[in-house]
Amino acid sequence: MQLPERTHLGATEHAPSDNCPSTGSVHRLRDAWWRLMDMRIGIVPLPVHILLALALIATAVTGKLSAELSPIIALLAICSFTCMEIGQRIPVFRSIGGPVILVTFLPSYLVFTQALPPAVVKPIVEFWKAGNFLYLFIPAIIVGSILSMDRKVLIAGFLRMFVPLAVGSVVAGVVGTAVGTMLGMGVFHTVFFVVLPVMSGGLGEGVIPLTLGYSEVLHHPAGELLAQAMPAVMIGNVTAIVFSGVLNAIGKRYPSLTGNGQLMRSGNDGLPEGAKSSAPMDVTDIAAAGMIAVCLYFVGTLAQNTLGLPGPVVMLVLAVAAKVFFVFSPRLEQGAGVVYKFFATAVTYPLLFAIGVVITPWQKIISSFNVPTVVTIVATVATLMATAFFTARRMKMYPIDAAIVVGTHSGMGGTGDVAILTAANRMRLMPFAQIATRIGGAITITLSLIVLARIV
Known part of the structure; x- marks a missing residue:
């Protein structure tokens, strides 16, 4: 397949064909990235999950995590689907409702032991009570x-x-x-x-x-x-x-x-x-x-x-x-x-x-x-x-x-x-x-x- 002609800074040039080694490498990288994007933690694409988790951690550390809808959606999605994936990968446990048990009761334990910090718990509680x-x-x-x-x-x-x-x-x-x-x-x-x-x-x-x-x-x-x-x-x-x-x-x-x-x-x-x-x-x-x-x-x-x-x-x-x-x-x-x-x-x-x-x-x-x-x-x-x-x-x-x-x-x-x-x-x-x-x-x-x- 030949890419269309393109104009850059007043000069007309032709894009290299798919047979060009550099173009083939780009396509392979693109396809690999797309395959990575199609890997999901729950419903969240894996790269998005990683980036969002890092952003949430940074926000929580600075004490800026709020109970507004968008941050809470991100927080609950990342935490819950991570627990779900863990539960689905434990043999036997996954066959007796393991993902649900883990998603429901692990956060309860983490709150009790204070492993889930107040900066994360507080906005969830505020959102639940208000919404x-x-x-x-x-x-x-x-x-x-x-x-x-x-x-x-x-x-x-x-x-x-x-x-x-x-x-x-x-x-x-x-x-x-x-x-x-x-x-x-x-x-x-x-x-x-x-x-x-x-x-x-x-x-x-x-x-x-x-x-x-x-x-x-x-x-x-x-x-x-x-x-x-x-x-x-x-x-x-x-x-x-x-x-x-x-x-x-x-x-x-x-x-x-x-x-x-x-x-x-x-x-x-x-x-x-x-x-x-x-x-x-x-x-x-x-x-x-x-x-x-x-x-x-x-x-x-x-x-x-x-x-x-x-x-x-x-x-x-x-x-x-x-x-x-x-x-x-x-x-x-x-x-x-x-x-x-x-x-x-x-x-x-x-x-x-x-x-x-x-x-x-x-x-x-x-x-x-x-x-x-x-x-x-x-x-x-x-x-x-x-x-x-x-x-x-x-x-x-x-x-x-x-x-x-x-x-x-x-x-x-x-x-x-x-x-x-x-x-x-x-x-x-x-x-x-x-x-x-x-x-x-x-x-x-x-x-x-x-x-x-x-x-x-």
Whole structure:
């Protein structure tokens, strides 16, 4: 190939041909550089990762690292994707959700030991408290995955998933209580401070209102009761992450057991109806889908503030109704799918790193590790997910995906759902996970307080 003529300082000259040795060397160097650029740490090109890491270190050393959006994006991306890559390269560990565990809990340990300097921790904490970024991530994931989901699968999945959720919760409650009692913790403590907190729906929407209810009934300080119940939620979340990673590995070995993010079989392999449309999609459709997610979040927040209804559940119901009744065009549904994929790919691990820094206290995790409590929690979560696995087969659902969804019932609310589904590489199940977490947790709390009021 001959390069075009070029003019330099008034003189006309010809570029050397590709056959020229110097030009061939330039092309080889260019190709080598491009190959290096295509090597990535997470989603970040390797040279960019190195340069950005050096720039962040220099900024942190000078004390100039701020909580503004751009520096925080850079900081969380570099830290989280580095941890993710390490976790993916540890044999066995990577198959049980290692990347997620490392990204979530290593920063917690580094904060505890002060290995992560205050100049780095402070802007992350300030950003988290000011931006509440989790409530942008979850709407984007929920709305995006629902609108891009097959309509028949969505309806059938929502109707059928309550069976493995209910059966699994009951059986897990019985088994967990039996194990804790045999290990000497007593029936009352096992039920109300280990088993039920595991399935209460997380922290803010789960164990905190649960222990406030306990406080009213038992006339004990809520803080003391919360300290007893919180370890169960944390260990339950870690256990569900590990089991979800194991189920993901099993699904790769036995593909017939999993829909890789689908609960039910679909005639069009789970593609949304809009994917069949020939209507072109452009960037405005993606932006419009993002605004739809924000709009539904605000409506859910309004319902929570005025009617006392759980905001995420309202948002979820509205998104499902919009999908079922053909509210949005195929182009917008495709745009929602892109929004979902972007957040699932680019935002999940940085968000988990921030969660590890801000709201995962290492001291409480370690203090909760005593043998009877850990064994009881592991038995509860294992029974919950195993029961869902076998029940799902009778319901003509994919057993692995159903078990993972029900496993989120033992997580730490929205943050737990993110971690568990990421470990299983099934973020598309987020709508069903929210049902398991929010509605399953609400039912657990309500029944727990009714029973406690009757026996005290």
